Amino acid sequence: MPSDSPAANRDSASPHQSRSPSPAGQDVLTLRALVSTKDAGVIIGKAGKNVADLRDQTGVKAGVSKVIPGVHERVLTVTGAVDSVAKAYALIIAQLVEANPASPSVSSSSGSHTSIRLLISHNLMGTIIGRNGLKIKAIQDGSGARMVASKDMLPQSTERVVDVQGSPESIGRAIEEIGRCLLEDWERGLGTVLYHPGVADERSGGSMGGAGRRAHNYSGSYSGRRSNAGEMSTRATSPPSPESPSQAANLRTQNISIPSDMVGCIIGRGGTKITEIRRLSGSKISIAKAPHDETGERMFTIVGTPEANEKALFLLYNQLESEKERRVGKEQQQDQDED
Known part of the structure; x- marks a missing residue:
């Protein structure tokens, strides 16, 4: 070969x-x-x-x-x-x-x-x-x-x-x-979580030896017209406060960058939506109070098992897409009303 x-x-x-x-x-x-x-x-x-x-x-x-x-x-x-x-x-x-x-x-x-x-x-x-x-x-x-x-x-x-x-x-x-x-x-491709063969099988060790060697950037990957909107970058690290040594070995931390104008739709009124995502996924999700760089995007930190984080990412992503579709529909309706 x-x-x-x-x-x-x-x-x-x-x-x-x-x-x-x-x-x-x-x-x-x-x-x-x-x-x-x-x-x-x-x-x-x-x-x-x-x-x-x-x-x-x-x-x-x-x-x-x-x-x-x-x-x-x-x-x-x-x-x-x-x-x-x-x-x-x-x-x-x-x-x-x-x-x-x-x-x-x-x-x-x-x-x-x-x-x-x-x-x-x-x-x-x-x-x-x-x-x-x-x-x-x-x-x-x-x-x-x-x-x-x-x-x-x-x-x-x-x-x-x-x-x-x-x-x-x-x-x-x-x-x-x-x-x-x-x-x-x-x-529509913005925010795509890219597939990496073998990632779903990462189950051993919370050190940087396994998943950490393959830290990924997840982002829309089809066009050059926008720079950072919807970008998702993840990296595997040891969690800050593990409940037990065995749990610690299987936890991952992933940081996701979300455009500021989309944060509200993920949190929901009174925090209802983010609470539901936490409950359904089993991951701990924290949100930075201020933008982390000049893009004005906010950092979401997800801590959980690979399975829980996968579920959390899926739910977060679906919430973003639902909001995008709602806004597009609203714009189209406004255009029709003007006509």
Whole structure:
């Protein structure tokens, strides 16, 4: 199997890289996909040659997440203009088909067919599927690829898998259309909690040895038009006041940055909503009284088990989305009244 190299991993595109417009003024797309450890080796190539060639051919930034012992999946991240990202994925898939001709996912009777598992924000799925499924049908008809969307979000994230199946060329065409959809409705992707393979299995130790090695930034990762709104950054640390040594080993602390104008909707009248989130999740949630930097955002600190924190993040995120939808509806109603 081709070996990994520092050169191959150091340029892995982060969520923050997607926030800068390209020189041509186009919005920059970051599109992530789940790949097997074996396929990751093919994508990287010996001494990072394949991924370096990919960057040269398409102009994208591309990288694969680091190996996690015992975890057999890694995340491929590609960042660039929409057409460049689509071309890069088509080249990657063609490379995987060539490297794995005997793979069960490749059908020789109908040409070189395979699939890629894209990671898409739960809140952007509606954009891709469209009303009554018309958008996803149009993408499939236009590209020749088949798309299957998972119903459930991945552990400790608000991302779902969209399996795109077909020839490398048809998948590339589908990805270009998917990318355009994501950029057109980019605001819905703000605050996305990104999936990291293996995170849900972190159960041992409260030290920085396990989860702390993989501190994450969770944020909307599709466009460059806003800088920090909705950003969620988390880091695993030991809790300040554990109730027992055994509990302490399984607790995590996560800090979430929330736009100030959204804090009230999370707290609720008389603190009813935040109290309910605490009760349902089992996590302790504290809120900073003042903004923590020039963005004017407030820090929420969540302390609990990985399962409790996952529930808390999900509830907080849903509350944010409900408020966003309420505000959009209110604005639309005002526009109708004015007309």
